[in-house]
Amino acid sequence: MSENKNQPLLEVKDLKQHFNINMGMFKTKPLKAVDGVSFTINKGETLGLVGESGCGKTTVGRTILHLYKPTSGEVWYNGKLLKTKEDIHEFRKHATMVFQDPYSSLNPRMTVADIIGEPLDVHKLYSSQAERRERILELMSHVGLNSEHASRYAHEFSGGQRQRIGIARALAVNPDFIVCDEPVSALDVSIQAQVINMFDELQDKLGLTYLFIAHDLLVVRHISDRIAVMYLGKMVELADAAEIYDHPLHPYSKSLLSAVPVPDPKIARANQRIMLQGDIPSPLNAPSGCPFRTRCPYATEQCAAEMPEFKEVSAGHFVACHRVGEVN
Amino acid sequence: MSLLEVKDLRTSFFTDAGEVRAVNGVSFNLDHGKVLGIVGESGSGKSVTAYSIMQILASTGKIVGGSIKLDGQELVGAGEQVMKTVRGNKVSIIFQDPMTSLNPVYTIGHQLMEAITLHTNRNKQQAKERAIEMLRLVNINEPEKRMKQYPFEFSGGMRQRIMIAMALACEPDILIADEPTTALDVTIQAQILELMKSLQDELGMAIIMITHDLGVVAQMCDEVIVMYAGSICEQGTADEIFYNPRHEYTKGLMRSIPSTATAGKKLQPITGTPIDLLNMPKGCPFAPRCDAAMKICLRERCERMVINEEHQAACWMNVKLGVEDGSIVLDEKGGDAE
Numbered sequence: 208m209s210e211n212k213n214q215p216l217l218e219v220k221d222l223k224q225h226f227n228i229n230m231g232m233f234k235t236k237p238l239k240a241v242d243g244v245s246f247t248i249n250k251g252e253t254l255g256l257v258g259e260s261g262c263g264k265t266t267v268g269r270t271i272l273h274l275y276k277p278t279s280g281e282v283w284y285n286g287k288l289l290k291t292k293e294d295i296h297e298f299r300k301h302a303t304m305v306f307q308d309p310y311s312s313l314n315p316r317m318t319v320a321d322i323i324g325e326p327l328d329v330h331k332l333y334s335s336q337a338e339r340r341e342r343i344l345e346l347m348s349h350v351g352l353n354s355e356h357a358s359r360y361a362h363e364f365s366g367g368q369r370q371r372i373g374i375a376r377a378l379a380v381n382p383d384f385i386v387c388d389e390p391v392s393a394l395d396v397s398i399q400a401q402v403i404n405m406f407d408e409l410q411d412k413l414g415l416t417y418l419f420i421a422h423d424l425l426v427v428r429h430i431s432d433r434i435a436v437m438y439l440g441k442m443v444e445l446a447d448a449a450e451i452y453d454h455p456l457h458p459y460s461k462s463l464l465s466a467v468p469v470p471d472p473k474i475a476r477a478n479q480r481i482m483l484q485g486d487i488p489s490p491l492n493a494p495s496g497c498p499f500r501t502r503c504p505y506a507t508e509q510c511a512a513e514m515p516e517f518k519e520v521s522a523g524h525f526v527a528c529h530r531v532g533e534v535n
Numbered sequence: 536m537s538l539l540e541v542k543d544l545r546t547s548f549f550t551d552a553g554e555v556r557a558v559n560g561v562s563f564n565l566d567h568g569k570v571l572g573i574v575g576e577s578g579s580g581k582s583v584t585a586y587s588i589m590q591i592l593a594s595t596g597k598i599v600g601g602s603i604k605l606d607g608q609e610l611v612g613a614g615e616q617v618m619k620t621v622r623g624n625k626v627s628i629i630f631q632d633p634m635t636s637l638n639p640v641y642t643i644g645h646q647l648m649e650a651i652t653l654h655t656n657r658n659k660q661q662a663k664e665r666a667i668e669m670l671r672l673v674n675i676n677e678p679e680k681r682m683k684q685y686p687f688e689f690s691g692g693m694r695q696r697i698m699i700a701m702a703l704a705c706e707p708d709i710l711i712a713d714e715p716t717t718a719l720d721v722t723i724q725a726q727i728l729e730l731m732k733s734l735q736d737e738l739g740m741a742i743i744m745i746t747h748d749l750g751v752v753a754q755m756c757d758e759v760i761v762m763y764a765g766s767i768c769e770q771g772t773a774d775e776i777f778y779n780p781r782h783e784y785t786k787g788l789m790r791s792i793p794s795t796a797t798a799g800k801k802l803q804p805i806t807g808t809p810i811d812l813l814n815m816p817k818g819c820p821f822a823p824r825c826d827a828a829m830k831i832c833l834r835e836r837c838e839r840m841v842i843n844e845e846h847q848a849a850c851w852m853n854v855k856l857g858v859e860d861g862s863i864v865l866d867e868k869g870g871d872a873e
Contacts, residue, residue: 259720365808395576396747400791400804407801422721425750429793429802452795466725468750470792472773475754482729483722486690 215247215283216384216416217271217302222280224263224270228491238490240266242440243280245517248384253410253417255431255448257424257463259487263440264420268386271418272302284384300330303377307389309369313361319372320357323347326379346375349412350405367398374405384416392423403430424467428452433523436460439490439498442517446524456526456535459499497529505534536607537564538708538741539588544601546580546587555812557583557596559765565709570735570742572756572773574749574788578809580765581745585711588743589628590618606708623654627702631714633694637686643670644682647701654705669700673730692723696730703734710735711743716751728755749792753777761785764810764820767839771846781848783828784821819851827852 224241241263248254256264270277273295282289284298303326306312313322323343326332333339344354350371361369370390377385387406391399403426409415421427427434428448435445436459444457455461462481469475483502488494496513500506509529517527528534546558558580565571573581586592588603590610603610605625610618630636638646647666651657657665663682670678673696686694695715702710712731716724732755735742744755752759752773759776761769761784769782780786787805807824810816816823822832829851837849 259722367808395809396749396788397576397791397805398808400793400802401806403793404802404804424721425793428795429797448798449795462722466721468724468728468748468754470749470753470777470789470794472753472777475750478754480725480729482726486692486723487720 214250216250216285217248217418218281218283219247219267219271220245220281220283222267222270222282223278224266224275225278236491239440239493240490241270242493244437244440244442246435246442246445248416248418250383251410251414251416252432253419253430255427255434256418256420256437257422257427257434258437259422259463261439261487261490262437263490264437265388267437268304268388268418268420272299272304272386274304300380301382302384302386303380303382304386304388305370305373305377305390308393309366309373310393312373313369315361318358318360319347319352319364322361322372323375323379326376330380332380342379346378349378349409350375365398366394367402370394370402371405374402374409378409378413381413382415384418386418386420388420389422390419391426392421399426406430424464436463439487439493441498441514441527442525443499443528444524444526445517450524456520456524456531457499457528458503458505458534497527505530538567538606539565540602540604541584541588542602542604544584544587544603545599546583546592546596547599548593548596550595553813556765556815557812558587559815560601561762561765561767562601563760563767563770565741565743567708567741568735568739569758570744570756572744572746572752572759573762574746574752574759575762576747576809578764578812579762581762582713583765584762585628585713585743585745589622589626589711591622591628623650623707624705625707626709626711627705627707628711628713629695629698629702629715631717633691633698633718634686636698637694639686642683642685643689643697647682647697647704650701651704665704666700669704670697672703672734673697673700675700690723691719692726695719695727699727699730699734703738703740706738707740709741709743711745713745714747715744717746717748724751731755749777749788761788764812764815766820767849768821769846769848769850770839771842771848775843775846779842779846781842781846781853782821782850783825783852784850785848787825819849829855 222241222244225237225239227235228238230236244267256267258264269275271282289295289298320343323346324339327339327342333342347354352371391402394402419427419430431448434448434451436443438459444451444460451460455464462483465481469478485502488501494501495511497510497515500510515527515529517525519525520531542562544558544561548555548557561584573584575581587598598611605621644666648662651662651665666682667678670681675681675693675696716727719727746752756773759773760767763784768784769776776785780789790803791805793802805824810820818833818835819837822828832851837851839847839849840853841847
């Protein structure tokens with residue numbers, strides 16, 4: 208935890224990512240995967256991003272890194288707006304990504320050394336082959352891999368070790384900011400804990416800032432300083448990790464948190480779950496107004512008419528709900 | 536007599552690389568109306584145990600020993616004719632992935648009615664009525680209309696509801712649920728678990744719940760089996776397993792789960808990587824990863840010991856802690872801590 212913790216490293220302003228979906232007969236329809244999301248991430252902090260499948264959390268991560276070109280909105284990094292190709296190329300030396308699936312995100316025809324070395328090649332970060340090799344071995348030791356693993360192929364490793372390779376690759380350019388997209392959800396519980404600890408240690412050692420995307424709320428609670436909740440492309444709540452767990456304000460955050468199975472039989476038996484009716488609507492036919500209103504027990508006509516503003520209700524606690532004052 | 540009695544079950548897969556002992560001496564009983572949870576990580580043999588009960592193993596897999604008795608009837612070696620009367624009628628299974636468990640080219644109604652006509656004497660009209668009744672039971676709106684729709688027209692949670700409807704259509708005594716909510720979102724998971732629980736109250740079947748999620752176990756199960764590398768480490772009531780774990784692997788699992796209490800602290804993971812089933816160690820399979828391993832753990836596998844009437848565990852630590860079953864004297868074996 209560095210002293211400049213309240214300095215924003217990354218600012219996202221009204222980010223939108225609409226995909227055009229082919230509806231046949233030359234017609235297309237916009238799928239609003241991310242629809243006007245704004246937040247900041249401070250230096251050295253971990254922002255957890257949670258939500259159910261299809262809520263757009265992965266798209267937020269990818270759009271920030273400009274793996275997709277944003278439909279509109281701005282991404283500011285270190286006080287500088289990302290505009291040109293050169294900006295983005297430079298940005299990617301500072302911001303990288305760890306992917307969810309350790310099986311498909313590593314090229315099966317490359318050795319571990321080449322996988323980790325590829326970002327070094329792309330950004331020309333070495334002057335000699337010896338330096339390249341030294342850097343690769345250093346990265347491997349950061350993530351707890353032996354030097355003898357360097358000449359092996361990805362299929363020779365277990366899921367947890369593959370994820371370590373993916374993390375070493377993300378660290379290769381010496382980044383300040385890493386988007387972690389469900390980095391532990393494909394792993395077994397005992398291995399998951401090893402990898403989570405590694406993220407923690409690397410953050411302390413290298414001063415990293417994380418955007419930690421996950422659907423497992425216990426994992427997110429453990430690792431995050433602040434947590435943002437998304438629903439159908441919109442951010443509905445953002446607050447300190449402890450605050451959002453103890454006092455969730457948005458009806459969706461409340462039911463999401465109450466649905467988490469707690470690994471403690473007595474608490475689980477006593478737990479009053481807030482059951483949501485029905486499923487998440489398709490983002491192609493998102494409801495008007497507040498996206499959650501079709502499943503919300505408190506929805507009124509106003510909720511159907513207009514999208515509530517994402518506003519700060521107490522220090523650092525943002526909620527987008529018309530009835531936030533009445534239902535809490 | 537219990538509804539299901541599994542004794543020393545051994546199932547192996549014969550691969551090019553050698554025999555993989557996926558299930559290696561598993562014994563348990565299941566009574567009417569109980570929910571038994573089987574927890575373990577990938578490769579622990581929890582699914583293979585279930586598939587062995589149903590005898591739906593892949594072609595390389597074979598039950599090589601032990602016995603499975605359902606209502607007193609021996610199923611191991613009973614033959615395909617007998618198994619056909621067991622599957623669907625007495626024991627049903629639902630799988631992890633509701634997307635691929637349904638046939639995409641038939642309507643939901645067709646698939647439900649097929650299961651019903653195959654297993655009961657109902658004619659087509661009666662089967663249709665039963666199918667609609669089942670859909671209503673699992674809270675699918677407008678079941679008459681839904682009967683004519685195809686799987687792609689349903690969401691993941693609804694497909695899993697249909698799988699449950701299909702599995703329960705012939706009123707089985709046992710429902711095996713193999714990671715039924717792993718592919719679902721957490722709010723949908725809560726709906727499905729709630730549904731399973733209320734159906735169990737209503738219909739009184741026993742459930743075998745296979746999962747890797749200890750939270751699901753805590754919420755659903757009366758009894759719990761913890762598996763590692765094809766064997767049972769520990770077995771007991773949910774309260775005993777969660778509040779009084781007596782196997783180092785179970786303790787390690789509990790410690791490695793993140794929670795509100797661990798925020799800002801280090802988790803305590805289990806070190807090392809899961810075991811290679813082709814190269815099983817001589818002693819306790821967990822010993823290579825166990826922080827508390829003693830000499831004896833590496834040399835000899837621990838038999839199951841009775842901790843109390845609701846709890847059994849196969850861990851030498853219990854001997855050290857003074858739970859003796861009489862036959863084991865620690866000093867003679869030289870099993871002091873290292």
